[in-house]
Amino acid sequence: MKNPPATGQSISRIEGPLKVTGAAKYSGEYNVPGLLYGYVVNSTITKGKIIKIYTEEIKALPGVIDVFSHENRPSTAWFDMKYADMDAPPGSPFRPLHDAEIRYNGQPIALIVAETFELARYAASIISVDYEKEIFDTDLRSHFGDGREPETGMASLLKPPPPEPTGYFETAYAAAKYKASGEFYHGTEHHNPMELFTTTTLYEGKGKLSIYDKTQGTVNCQLYVANVFGLRFKDVKVISPFVGGAFGSGLRPQYQLFLSVMAALELKRHVRVTLDRSQMFTFGHRPPTLQRTRFAADADGMVTALNHTAFAETSRFEDYTEVVVNWSPKLYPAAHTLLDYKLVPLDVFSPMDMRAPGGSTGMHAIESTLDELAYQLKMDPLDLRLKNYTMIDITVNLPYSSKELKECYLKGAEKFGWANRAPEPRSMKRGHKLVGYGMATGIWDAMQAPARAEAAMTRDGKLHVKSAVTDIGTGTFTVMTQIAADELGLPVADVIFSYGDSKLPFAPIQGGSMTTSTVGTAIRAAGKALRKKLLRVAKRMKDSPLGKAELEEVIFQNGYIILKDNPQAAVSFADIINDGHHGLPLKTTNTGVPNMAKLNKYSRAAHSAVFVEVEVDEELGVINVTRALTAVAAGKIINPKTSRSQILGSMVWGISKALREETILDNQLGKYMNQNLGEYHIPVHADIHDLDVMFIEENDEHINELGIKGLGEIGLVGVAPAITNAIFHATGKRLNQLPVHFDMLL
Template sequence: MSNYIGKPLSRVDGVAKVTGKAKYAAEFDAPDLTYGYVVSSTITKGRITHIETSEALSLPGVLSVITHENRPKIAWLDMSYKDQDAPPGSPFRPLRDNKISYSGQPIALVVAETFELARYAASLIRVDYREAPHETNLDTNLHRARKPKSGLASLLKPPPPKPRGNFDEVYAASPAKVEGRYSHSPEHHNPMEMFASTVVYEKDGKLTIYDKTQGAQNSQLYVTQAFNMSFSDVRVISPFVGGAFGSGLRPQYQLFLAVMAARELKRSVRVTLTRQQMFTFGHRPATIQNIALGADSNGKINAIYHDAVGETSQFEDYTEIVPTWSPMIYPAENVTLDYKIVPLDVFTPLDMRAPGGVTGVPAIETAIDEMAYELGIDPLELRLINYSDRNMAEDKPFSSKELRECFRQGAERFGWAKRNPKPGSMRDGHNLIGWGMSTGMWEANQMPARAEAVLTVNGKLRVTSATADIGTGTYTIMTQIAADTLGMPMEDVLFKLGDSDMPLAPIEGGSWTAATVGSAVKVVCEELGRKLFKLAQKIPGSPLAKAKWDDVEFVDKHIRLKQNPAAAVSLQQAVDQNGGAAVWQKSTSLPAMMKQKNYSRAAHSAVFVEVMVDEDLGTIRVTRAVSAIAGGKILNPKTARSQIIGGMVWGISKALEEESVMDHTIGRFMNHSLAEYHVPVNADIHDLDVIFVEEHDDIVNPLGVKGLGEIGIVGMPAAIANAVFHATGKRIRELPITLDKIL
């Protein structure tokens, strides 16, 4: 019987976060802790010819300066540096040699008794380089685009499907055509918490590591491989993460450097990156797309061409799913897709909230809006004309798809029917008003995971899994699932995560954690419940002695007969029957692949946006927006709404503000601070509304949930761009839409 699932409950970790009790990677202390400060390269490509460290080493309290010249031996094989999210190629190895592959590359680590001393000593290091020509501009290197190398990563990021039908012929004959080039600049994650690793060196050489990561076991895997250590000698703990958005999916270089220093000095070491150094690893790659659409006179899309070219590093082939979203949303019979990458002298890009989706979906959704104007059909009506219950990229039906209802409820809430379709026709004083809309889509995946559940001798439930909570509410929804499954009050349930010693869980990303770890929590609590039921039956005179499992339910800390609630045994009585010991269970949850294989699984959204554009200054405000979400069963409407609102805010940011600006002459990102890398502030955010459309899905996973971390952002940029066109008559295909492009 459900008491908590579906209820808008406050976060169980909320008090710890607002009172400062929640501790992050750089806040854990250790006896005799030392501090490391990273020295970054000042060139983009070339070699170090000399590095002078004597002045830094002469300072009292400076313990070591580690460079490529004096570093300990490190593993040589590529596989030693692979992690759960590594793309094909040769992963970066800090301090491997004197070669410089990108601007800001770590070239030394200063370790001192205080952070301030380490930072000052780092400023005294002198480096001579032999520079080499570099290439960092995607636009001027498109002629070097090539297909990505294949690897294990292609299982999660498959290449576009092969061409279907005859695009060229059908497009040429189509009465309505649209084509355009769509692009966006690089972007950086910029979470509030900087990357840090506190490595505690134990007397026996074992390491306890407090790391900022979206997967404690992923960091453990990386450290044990790179330093040839056993898993039993490395424990990684990460109970709280101050934002990550994908930047914590891969171990970052401060972890490697902190471990190296701790093992070399046999001391505990903390390495924290600066905000500027947060721009020296991973980013959403600059991407250029070309789209051509053909439609008949009734608005049916009959031909789609969509290609994309993204940047990657010289040493790894980072890829995203970009053009494939087009046939996933629109069921054209004639489709040609292509995706290529250009290796540049930058660090390997990194998954960033809705990777590929928030690149590909805005492009196709802007093109669809252009087609609506070409045909003189309302943009919402055009999407309904081309509605499909099949994912044509896979040629499978969706396990569930309530997008049509998203369109209806979202349009009604927004007031879409009152829209004057003519661009520039709606205004308020000197402000032009525009209304735009978009479809959103994100895959609903489930991964294998394990969980452990223990009912203690005092009747409290403890559940653990080595997942992460990057601020999404994982602690809370897992507590809800466990409490509901065993009919217990939430205050008697403690869910713990973020420790590599806990049961196996994948990195927290891809919007799959609720489905993946939630399913594991449900399974382990059900199996623990079976053990408790058997113990309850053994109690002398038990009213459940002859009952079957299907006859009972767990309610109010009791196991009781469904047909006779008075016939019950308390959970405390059941655990008392276990001879004074807690009742323990560890279980594995696997995707029901045979059940899922014939279906495509995804969350969907319909986004409606109003903008006001100052016709004199070109400034844009998103004055209101409505997102209608079909995301399966909503476990907690309060935390779920926060996820969607966060995605909507980021969608505004992506559409209007965010870009990492590189000076290609020197190959360096120039706006590497929160003063110059623009993200929305409170004054930028106005009326944001979220609707959760009821959606039942018993195929997607045992809980019927679909992840919400990314569906909130994918539809926003196009809805904003389309609204800007409606307001101004200017079609901007390059994000972000800054005022210079409007003027």
């Protein structure tokens, strides 16, 4: 009997039992004899110089091994890290303990290494530092309108600048009868994955290291460590099989990796460095961004002019950019466009990719302005989007490889009950609560990068697949196993997937919703090559029933190669290995690469439509998202169960972005004031109600051999604007600052 394909099946996470029983080991849980513990000392000023660090008293504490600072840090190769980090933006990356300069509040200035974590932490609490303070600037709001053009570089390939202006925007906007505009702001957000950033470095002797790190890219960290410390690439091994959430925070090597490796090499000991929760606020964040929009339409509702300008924060030493303003003409083709993106360098750490970087920022402004335009036109917001629907991406003048967004709109609206919406704001009530319906569109690039994978058939007929890719909790392990199973016609139970180790075949950083298409394509390439090898060996076997068979004449099924025309003529994988290959595994390593000659003929994106209902207490202003639905078109869905979880998680994050998450920066001090989970508000169970996900069938014959697009970001980008649009419908107040505070409605 033929197995049904593994892809398309709702398979539970294979590693799930390990995680729920505590058997899964994370980077801070690898214990070895003689392990030392490092604790970071962070700057308490925002800008200036270190005059002196008083270490004598600290070093005298029994059990303290050493204190590292810029004054005594070991010499390193200090390779230019922009080439040692796949995700580094243009500029000069931050170098921990490099000199006496203080560039931002919370900068790591010392590492205390002790025999216990508690002792290292205590020593860090009593260390004394003299500073020379300098004037600093951390206030983005005071720079609305005076940013500069970002530096370009390799990063612009993945984060392209705004398209050139088209038509005559100012003339068209001035002449338009229907127009909408707005100013938008969202505050800083910080990654707060459950697992703290930790690196455990095992010193193996003679410059060899095994490093357990919380990361989204084992090879990226291997590259970083080898280049920065002048080590041989093959002597550095980075291992990260389990990651307790990351979603952008682990794309770049964080400073605890550098400090752990530095101490291990200098002391020739095993060293673990763990950042506490407050220290998780000292690197990387979603940058606060100021935006202005001006949209115009004719009397029929056709959008004629689009203007979107953004001013975003970056550090003094790197030009971190996001794709914020490019999205509107991709969705709503207008003859007259004017798009601009500027950076404002401030005395902060470089911002960092945070799920849907730029997309979740820009789509809030775009979809809120379009909603306002619908009200100006006295037109249903859904009808306005359908009126402007396009199958062509006018920014590149190419058709989409596939686009089932219209079905997302129609089927999503039907299931949500959009037709029950009364058009006028403040016209729907439930008891003493105002009820509002809002909707928004989501779009995210469908990307793919090169990767390699190894596939091996073992003597017991099992398929062993290997890749250096990580799994940050999105279900990568399970989905890759499903893809591999289908390549050889095996049940999932007969596939072993090894991953999360830099010594395995190359995989890029896990980000941008491109991992399944990237690594999955490599696994398919390896599977194809292995099928050819298996048949070649089977044909050489004595008295083989497959002696004259060609690849197109056989099927691979349930551990056998079988002739299509004669199912009795079959040879098992186990016999092929044991009898035809002397019991040795049959291996192949292959590369999956995007077919750019084909892909360059299309624009490639995943799409979504989000529908939200809110209740707003008329007296207190308290907002509650009572139900929400996201309809997604993202090519073939490999695992509906894990995919649904991806979208649900993104929807929760969208609710959090709209109503909860905000890091409060005191510009008098240049310091984030709520560096803990007690005051950095994220949703709890009581905040989340009826969430639903629909996957719209989308067959994409061009995107890649698997027909798949990414899912992480597309579930987030449309949620916040759908919520603020629902708040407007409920209250008649247009709120353009995120997160929305209840006092804005009083």
